[in-house]
Amino acid sequence: MTSLIRGRPRHATGHIGVRVGHAVLGGVAGVVWLVLPVMTSVAQDPVPATGGGPVAAAPADGAGETEGTGGAEGAGEAEGAGEAEGASATDYVLPLVAVAAAGALGGYGYVRRTRRARSRTTPGIVSAQPPTPSPVDLERQAGAALVLADDCVRTSREALGHVDADEAVIRALRAAGTELSAAFAIWQRYGEGVPEDPVGRRQALVGVVGRCAEAGRQLDAQAAAFDAGWDTADALTAAEGRFRELAARAAGVQDALARTRERYGPAAVDAVQGYVEQAKDRLVFATGRLNQARQEADSGDGDGYRRGLRAAQGAVAQAGVLLGAVTRLVDEVRTAAGLLPAALTGAEAELAGLRRTALPARPVHADVVLAAVRAELTAGPYDPLDALRRVVRAVEGTGGGRAGVIAAGAELVTRSALRAADDFVGVHRGAVGAQARALLAAAGSAAPADADRLARRARELAGRDVRAHGNPFAGEAAHESGLAGVVLGGVLLGEEGDGGPVVAFGGPDTRRRLG
Template identity: 55%
Template sequence: MTINAEVPVAATRTGPAAPARPEAEGTTSAADLVLPLVAVGGAGVLAGYGYVRRTRRARTRTTPGVVSPQPPVTPLPVLERQARAALVQADDCVRSSRDELAFVEARFGTRAVEPFVLALHEAERELSAAFAIRLRYDEGVPEEKAARRHALAGIVGRCAEAGRRLDAAAPEFDQLRALDREMGEALEVAEGRFRELTGRTGTVEATLADLRTRYPASATAAVTGYVEQAKDRLVFATTHLNQSRQAADLGRTEQAVRDLRAAEGAIGQADILLAGVDELANSLAKAAELIPAALTGAEAERARAQAATGTADGVPRSLLGDTDAALAAVREEVTGDRPYDPLTALRSIVRAVSALGAGQDGVLGAAAWLVGRADVRATDGFVATHRGAVGAGARTLLAEAERLLATDPAAADEPALAARQLAEQDVRVHGNPYSGAAEHTTGAVLGGVLLGESPNGGPPPAFGGPNTRKREEPDPGEPPSNSVRTD
């Protein structure tokens, strides 16, 4: 319906007008009564219609000063997605800030980076609290819908605070690095680490080959492809180191900084991948050494549990049978002729005695800590080098495993292994959206070395929170990085 704002005019007929009749003085014609009534009635209709229109506008308008009687409520699934996204973003900010901080510490020393280490630790604490809330939420706590909304808001708030602390430290961090004035020294540090890792690659490759001859495939499955991925990151790094030095020589400072940060990120991830192989080799060797003593300790715990059977402190006889079966399987593996996985065997011992309520002192405590640490570190390395695809679920379980490693090592391996399984699933589902990009860009995006916001991989992240981690953007007037010659 529309309303014409113009004053209505009576329609006129064609033809001769009717002669006017003189009325007697003091009388009123019918027309004199009808026209005012029509006008009043029309005004009433218009007023009523205007009231309805105003009421409808008041219920739906979004202008300041007018509050809807029933504001829209964001659906719970939408809030859950927002909380998951906040966790992933905050975790990425913490990880990329930690990576760049390592290069700055290598250049300026521990004392110079103390304020930024403090800011990073504060952000880590906020993020840990957010992950703890998310873990309880996934377990169904709290149950009430309103309380669950508050929990999700708490997750987002904690993540925002973690990012704020990093954002606040970013300007001073840039002043310390002074990449716009002292690019040469930063390049020397990065190139030194690059050369060291390049030299280590051959040694680590030989270590992995040796592990495959001594242990079954399941023992080395956690680091499958790590050497190849490390080489891929190093090729990416050397390309961007060359481009950074050449861009700096040409006075293209922003482009030089961008390439340097990309190279540093790739170098850091190559280090994680190679270290993962070395750590697995050490864990397997220590587990093999610890198994005989752990079996002896487990037998003692089993005897204690059997002696307490039938008392208030006793355990069900079914658990004793499960423990006997687990320990017998480990003995058979250890004394057999076929290669076995020492970490898996030690994990079986730890789980068997944990079910009996055994303490975590002595050799069994050392066994629990060794297994838990190996699983947590292996999962953390995988998440760190595949963060571009890993979601909030895996990161939440990893955070819980890290917490348990410090308080209850025997319980840490279960969430760590579950986190690794979820992370690998995320990577498989993610696939390769950069198949047509430049060589080695796919691995850089998958690892979070590049943020993946454009077909060429996007910018590298910097130290800081969500408002500062992309502050080093190239000048739009400068040519893209692949236009700088590398020969």
């Protein structure tokens, strides 16, 4: 009741006062109407005759006239008195009806206001105390905040590679990354059921939103400083040089991928399937935007120059990520193939040592895994990274594998999974949701065995998000211009037919400033 009173708007009191005033005014008017006939009758009564003394006699010759006149006047006065009494009774009826009506209206208004106050909250209270979002709505808000903050950090880090920024900009990006990591950690614990009480879980989601907002604020605060350094650099020439380098490199990467697929089978390179084609699409898009930026620079259109240059930089950077991912995987597959025989021998030696001790272990299952891997080596094409991962997992939990070739194999497969997941999320960030990003963030700080599992799960969820999202710019024209790829990659926001605004360095308030 106290909160309701405090939340009542001031104008509500004014409305109640007006209504009470109307009721009182109606009552006063009724009373005036009631009293007015009485006052009027009193004012119109003749002055009463003086009592007691005799009236002076008229002259004798007018005695008859006097008597006649007096009789007539007496009769008139008697008749007038009767009419006055009837008129005064009639005059009382209408005022009484008016008073009764005014009282009835006032009582009806009072009852209605009382019922309304008990049955619902007034508009003023609703605006002062907005409805509390449900846990589902709050989870949705926190997930959206994580995706936005992660996009801002990734885009800003990507843009920073094209400019010689000052220390304040670099510190802001680091601070934003720290806030984002904390937000992901809270989100991950929330998904694991910590905390358990409803109030604590709500506060955890509020903390996620707050951390993400602070990450964006850090980047927004340095957007102008970033632009100052970006404008002074010969960024267009650098972007054109990087474009030519990647265009010349694409054919060699394609050949290396084909040779690896032929030797080790499609499963060995499945993680980068289609990456070379996507990189070429990004370069096609970059061609048009680099030409646009050059034309705008020659014509003196600074805004158009910045839009074209930033879009080209984003596309070129993602083309580099895609081609780099293919090159790295090819190297990792070859390295894993070289490590695998020694890893098998080392794992078998460790299991043999465990059998000679009284310590509990799982040598039977491990023997089965190692035997299957040895059979694959002689059966034909196989996936060296996957085989090495199984060998490492076979001795996991037995107390072995902490040094030597087993440890080197564990580091290789974990690093490969982390980089593969991060690359995929980065070049498909226009479609990847919060859960995949959170798992990837958790993998970055986990133990090697857990990091490998989390990263692979993050890659799986991210792929599912991309397939579910689709691409509204998947038409033939969009594909030929490379527009579909850069929208999916988050270089453009995809809000308009031409791909929409290009995303720049900054947080939520400044990332659209290039239009």
